[in-house]
Amino acid sequence: MKLVKKKGPLYAQVKEILKERIQDGIYPVRSLMPSESFLEEEFQVSKITVRKAMEQLAQEGYVQKQSGVGTTVLDNRAFIKLSTGQPFSAYLKQEGKHVRKEVLGITVVDPPFELTHLKGKVRCIQRLYYLDDKPYIVFVHYIPDSFNLPNVAGEYEGSLYTLLREAGVSFNRFQDTFGVGVANVEVYRSLGIEEIPLLKRTRHTYDLDEQLVEYSIAYYHTEMQEYVMDLHL
Structure with missing residues (x-):
């Protein structure tokens, strides 16, 4: 899947796609996100781009990275809704x-x-x-x-x-x-x-x-x- 050229950094595009997948249940709550290498190949971007996208998702409360486990999908909809106010x-x-x-x-x-x-x-x-x-x-x-x-x-x-x-x-x-x-x-x-x-x-x-x-x-x-x-x- 090659990203379409848009304004803004590539990591922001990757983040938004992954966020939509989490919200749509494609990546279920408490499941592990795909590996960085898998996402690099899927989006045809660098490791740095994928890592930055995952960091942004973690900051927004969608995922949590755990050493030795991987990146787990969270369901912080209440927290996210609260922060929209x-x-x-x-x-x-x-x-x-x-x-x-x-x-x-x-x-x-x-x-x-x-x-x-x-x-x-x-x-x-x-x-x-x-x-x-x-x-x-x-x-x-x-x-x-x-x-x-x-x-x-x-x-x-x-x-x-x-x-x-x-x-x-x-x-x-x-x-x-x-x-x-x-x-x-x-x-x-x-x-x-x-x-x-x-x-x-x-x-x-x-x-x-x-x-x-x-x-x-x-x-x-x-x-x-x-x-x-x-x-x-």
Whole structure:
């Protein structure tokens, strides 16, 4: 199969063809992708081109390369759909706001009341988001401790979902619930405010087997900035 000459690099064309095959089920979920040498011959391109295309697919969450195994097809449709909507932090930056994260703590604890059905310990990751250097959001994430996640606080200043994907999680769906309520004393202390009603977002994240891989609670100080959800169709 010889690629038709188009604008843009060859690896981008190869990536799009492979992506369509994954989406169409030609390469089933959890199956191995064809070898690099096979794809080189099929598309009549160099090893570097194929490797770059696979790297791009991995970055987008479609595949995962494992040493000694090969490249496995993932099904991260929920993650991909989530990323088509503009993340709230990206919206804030677009509005000229400065956003930064601080990790307040990483501990291994018993599951909270809402997760008593889980067996074993969970990792509790607490993060504080600053908006223009003022405390704005408190996040508390609970993740099964069976996942091989880092213990270094700095690793959690980026995307938690990227870390989970790198740990082998394939996302199936996200379930968000919003409400308004009073938080605990620690939340108000972290935000540096008096006790007032706060916007609360509760998220349940499930993998392909409908197993819970993340439970999180976020409290937003919306008197500083309203929560905006920008979805792209």
